Amino acid sequence: MTPPPPVTGQAAAGRDTAVLLKNATVVDTRDGTLAPGTDVLIRADRIVDVRPGIVVTDGPEPFTVDARGKYVVPGYADMHAHPLGQRPEEEARDLELLLAHGVTGFRQMSGSLALLEKRASGTLGLPAASPELLALPGPLLLTPVNAATGEQAVAAVREQHAAGADFIKAAMVTPEVFFAAQAEALRLGLPIVGHLPVGIDVPKASRIGMKSIEHLGPGVGLFACCSTDGAHVHANAAGQPAMKVPPFKLPFMERVMERVVKKLVINPINRTKPADIENLRLAVRTFDDDLAAELAERFVADGTWQVPTLIRVKTQELCDDPAFANDPDLRYMGEATVRSWKAAARKFTAFPAEARETFRAVYRRQLELTKLFDDAGVPMLVGSDCSGAAWVVPGASLHHEFDELARAGLTPLRVLQMTTLRAAEFLDATDTMGTVEPGRRADLVLLDADPVERVEHLHRIAGVVRAGQHYGAAELDALKERVAARA
Ligand SMILES: [Zn+2]
Known part of the structure; x- marks a missing residue:
């Protein structure tokens, strides 16, 4: 049996790529504050902007994810x-x-x-x-x-x-x-x-x-x-x-x-x-x-x-x-x-x-x-x-x-x-990880439900961003199936 092919995220990491999460609810890990209707712009492997209504006018066209109803937390x-x-x-x-x-x-x-x-x-x-x-x-x-x-x-x-x-x-x-x-x-x-x-x-x-x-x-x-x-x-x-x-x-x-x-x-x-x-x-x-x-x-x-x-x-x-x-x-x-x-x-x-x-x-x-x-x-x-x-x-x-x-x-x-x-x-790395803010590494989890409300909501992963690559539910499932097929 030939092994299933490797799974890659969308918007392959590189200098010229961008991902835009539209209309997400960003969770502040410091105090649990929720910021609905927020966009998160990622270039290469960094978060560069977090605010409502981001319009990208320069650089490459971002890979856009409709994140309405999703909660964004650090990976x-x-x-x-x-x-x-x-x-x-x-x-x-x-x-x-x-x-x-x-x-x-x-x-x-x-x-x-x-x-x-x-x-x-x-x-x-x-x-x-x-x-x-x-x-x-x-x-x-x-x-x-x-x-x-x-x-x-x-x-x-x-x-x-x-x-x-x-x-x-x-x-x-x-x-x-x-x-x-x-x-x-x-x-x-x-x-x-x-x-x-x-x-x-x-x-x-x-x-x-x-x-x-x-x-x-x-x-x-x-x-x-x-x-x-x-x-x-x-x-x-x-x-x-x-x-x-x-x-x-x-x-x-x-x-x-x-x-x-x-x-x-x-x-x-x-x-x-x-x-x-x-x-x-x-x-x-x-x-x-x-x-x-x-x-x-x-x-x-x-x-x-x-x-x-x-x-x-x-x-x-x-x-x-x-x-x-x-x-x-x-x-x-x-x-x-x-x-x-x-x-x-x-x-x-x-x-x-x-x-x-x-x-x-x-x-x-x-x-x-x-x-x-x-x-x-x-x-x-x-x-x-x-x-x-x-x-x-x-x-x-x-x-x-x-x-x-x-x-x-x-x-x-x-x-x-x-x-x-x-x-x-x-890790003494709060300037690069731990919050969803500009300057942090683009390592994120998108959730279907509010994680501050119930711990089980941390399980409801709708997507993952790792080093600026977005893995939607389909890619994450494919990743799991690929592992299971090789077991
Ligand atoms: Zn151990």
């Missing part, structure tokens, strides 16, 4: 994603799926020296229909793989800095390694983000400088700080080996570990030991709102961001939920991938019912914690943690994340902000 940013570093056909599939779901930018959360080199030389080879790569790190810091000691971690940070990494991502690291890496990253002016496994003093890490914490921990990391019995939760969890690998470094170790990690990330919870489940139960039972509020204050004071990736923790903690196995969007993923996700769900069902109830209770607390953080003013971002995680379909999962955030109690406007304006603030 969505998936601020925790891993589409890169896979096989080329998987990369293309996931990037196209992201774009087809309104994602016009993503923060890649794991990198490699090879990816950094490709980006530097302009040879990443992303498909024509792709969101923008917003930030790229080097390899994850993993104890003991590439960061067995503080000294090794410092060397790894320096190597990644020299290779052009935008930030350092800590994954499974010991406190010694984490704090050594953090000090070196900050000395070099490089943000450090990622996981704070148990054992690491979270308030201390925040105070010193942690740009973003992912997945609310993960595990009991943050919960230990919110527990009236925090000392026990901490002690119970401390001293676990991060990962079992030979105590010496092999030249091919990183390759081997890449494969190990790939398997592990499908559902890391499946490795939870009975003692860890007991500890989770203790953390959930002793969760204290006041302690959580104290932690939130710390994050606000330090400017430490949270990327809850609720859909990622939910698909782990409720892995056997039949809704996941029956998700029609699985048609986009290859058969082998779906098989591995089903296997992970089967493995999950081997946990005793009591353990699975504990995981569900943990998830309820994570929703509570997210709401509490939002109420306290902790800056947060939307992230899906695609690709590689069980049941997390690229693009579609970002919409599930919107829904989970709403379920936690966040307002539709806040959710919209977290995937647009807040992402721009996080």
Whole structure:
């Protein structure tokens, strides 16, 4: 079977092209104000004018879109994603799926020296229909793989800095390694983000400088700080080996570990030991709102961001939920991938019912914690943690994340902000993204309904503009069908 042809947007990007969105309702992401009857003029890949009644008298005739009844918002940013570093056909599939779901930018959360080199030389080879790569790190810091000691971690940070990494991502690291890496990253002016496994003093890490914490921990990391019995939760969890690998470094170790990690990330919870489940139960039972509020204050004071990736923790903690196995969007993923996700769900069902109830209770607390953080003013971002995680379909999962955030109690406007304006603030890029204003990049989503009114309206995508190319509903459908046909 010959593969379907590539899908391109209308008004191919270039110096001489223009797109005019006529009579749209532009949504101000700062406060949710709606400006109906507004035209948006795009030249090449920039927004050049936003006001009623634009008449184009010079330059090329614009490709005009009748946007009456449509709401225009900035394109969505998936601020925790891993589409890169896979096989080329998987990369293309996931990037196209992201774009087809309104994602016009993503923060890649794991990198490699090879990816950094490709980006530097302009040879990443992303498909024509792709969101923008917003930030790229080097390899994850993993104890003991590439960061067995503080000294090794410092060397790894320096190597990644020299290779052009935008930030350092800590994954499974010991406190010694984490704090050594953090000090070196900050000395070099490089943000450090990622996981704070148990054992690491979270308030201390925040105070010193942690740009973003992912997945609310993960595990009991943050919960230990919110527990009236925090000392026990901490002690119970401390001293676990991060990962079992030979105590010496092999030249091919990183390759081997890449494969190990790939398997592990499908559902890391499946490795939870009975003692860890007991500890989770203790953390959930002793969760204290006041302690959580104290932690939130710390994050606000330090400017430490949270990327809850609720859909990622939910698909782990409720892995056997039949809704996941029956998700029609699985048609986009290859058969082998779906098989591995089903296997992970089967493995999950081997946990005793009591353990699975504990995981569900943990998830309820994570929703509570997210709401509490939002109420306290902790800056947060939307992230899906695609690709590689069980049941997390690229693009579609970002919409599930919107829904989970709403379920936690966040307002539709806040959710919209977290995937647009807040992402721009996080990246220090408010002059080029995050709002629909002249000078911003022409990365937009057109919606059929008001997103400030209901979070579900963020799903009702009528069109996407990416780098000045307009994809109408037909092109977006074709993009999805092309992915499904190749799966
Ligand atoms: Zn991740």
